[in-house]
Amino acid sequence: MKFPRSTVQAALEQDQFRLVYQPIVMLNSRDVVGFEALARWAHPTRGEVSPSDFIPAFERNGAIAAFGEWVVRRAMTEAAVWHRRARELNQAMYLSVNVSGYELQQFAYSEAVVTICVDCEHRCQDLRVEVIESFLDLDRQEVRANLETFRREEVFVMVDDYGTGASDVHRLIELAADALKLDISMIADIETSPDRRRYLEKLSTIARRAGLEVVVEGIERESQLAILLALGYQLGQGFLFSPAVPAAEVGTLSHH
Numbered sequence: 001m002k003f004p005r006s007t008v009q010a011a012l013e014q015d016q017f018r019l020v021y022q023p024i025v026m027l028n029s030r031d032v033v034g035f036e037a038l039a040r041w042a043h044p045t046r047g048e049v050s051p052s053d054f055i056p057a058f059e060r061n062g063a064i065a066a067f068g069e070w071v072v073r074r075a076m077t078e079a080a081v082w083h084r085r086a087r088e089l090n091q092a093m094y095l096s097v098n099v100s101g102y103e104l105q106q107f108a109y110s111e112a113v114v115t116i117c118v119d120c121e122h123r124c125q126d127l128r129v130e131v132i133e134s135f136l137d138l139d140r141q142e143v144r145a146n147l148e149t150f151r152r153e154e155v156f157v158m159v160d161d162y163g164t165g166a167s168d169v170h171r172l173i174e175l176a177a178d179a180l181k182l183d184i185s186m187i188a189d190i191e192t193s194p195d196r197r198r199y200l201e202k203l204s205t206i207a208r209r210a211g212l213e214v215v216v217e218g219i220e221r222e223s224q225l226a227i228l229l230a231l232g233y234q235l236g237q238g239f240l241f242s243p244a245v246p247a248a249e250v251g252t253l254s255h256h
Contacts, residue, residue, distance in 0.1 A: 001053045008063035012070055017041050019074055020244035023253050024096065024215055024237045027229055032253055034094035034128070036237065037075040038244050039067075059102045068103050072113055076120035076127075078247040083126060085251065096128040098160065104131055105142050110149035117153075128156040130181060158215070162186070177212065184218025184238075191223050197231065204232040 011017060021035040041049045058064040079095045086093035103109050117124050129150065136159070137143050150157055158179040163186040182200075190196050207214045219225055219238030228236065242253055 001049070001057055003054060003057045003061065003063070005061045005063045008058060008061070008067060011041065011043075012066065016043065017067075017070065018246075019071065019078065020246055021078075021250050022237050022244040023242050023250075024094075024235060025241050027216075027219075027225060027234055027236050030241060033092055033235070034096055035079070035250060036096040036130070036244075037071065037079075037098075039071055055100065059100055064100045064102050065106065068100060069112065069116070072097055073116050073120065076116060076122040078250075079122065080120060082251050083122065094126045094128055094156070095122070096130055096158065099129045099131045101132065104136075104146055105140055107142050107145070109142075110146040110153075110155070113155070114149065114153050125154040125156075128158050128179070130158045130160040132161050133159045136177075156213075158213075179213035179215065180207065181215045181217055187216060187218060187224055187228070190227050191221075197227065200228075200233075201231045208232065 018040050019037050020040055021037055023032045024034040024036060025032050039051055039055075041051075041054055043049045055064070058067050075095055075097055083093055083095070113127075113129070114124060116122075117127060136147075147157060156178040158181055159177050160181050161183045162180045163183045186196075186200065190200065204214065214233060214235065216228055216233055216236040217238060219228070219236045219240045221240060225236075225240060245253065
């Protein structure tokens with residue numbers, strides 16, 4: 001799909017975008033420890049447009065910078081209420097946002113994110129940025145500088161969609177990533193494939209030894225959950241626990 005840059009700016013001004021939040025839980029207790037912010041677009045003539053369509057379009061036309069800033073600021077603003085409540089209860093509660101490779105390649109992107117944290121009174125250590133591994137090109141000075149800033153400010157860097165490409169957990173160690181998120185495809189056949197279970201068991205062991213946190217996404221069945229727990233996985237998200245919900249419903253989930 002094609003969306004002129006002016007269309008994106010108008011959509012931002014007209015509040016056509018919204019965020020929904022999917023909980024990330026401790027698999028053994030199902031306690032909520034964080035939320036991933038996911039963008040939705042109710043286009044006035046095309047209806048609901050999938051992020052898989054509009055995000056690449058925004059990257060091509062340069063609108064991703066303004067859109068990305070809107071996502072981070074809106075997410076932190078909406079998260080303020082449940083983060084304040086979590087601190088009162090002495091609970092850990094983080095916010096996870098997706099970062100475009102285009103954004104990560106811009107000088108001072110990370111500093112802009114930290115500034116938004118300050119503006120919104122959101123602690124940097126309660127923020128996680130998710131980025132697809134292929135965008136983490138350490139040969140680019142801008143990427144390296146942004147990762148260093150995130151590290152210095154204690155913003156967690158999570159490698160998203162792990163398992164969709166030629167992924168190597170040892171490269172994640174080189175990147176000094178803090179966490180990885182397993183793509184839904186990694187567990188789709190977990191109940192029927194011994195090879196898949198052996199691979200996931202090995203990955204769990206390597207990640208644990210390297211100090212990498214692992215989140216499994218797309219958990220839909222109790223049988224998947226049972227296997228993941230047996231293999232040593234601790235964090236996950238998916239429809240088994242909850243779909244993504246509007247900000248107004250997050251408080252109920254976060255303190256369940």
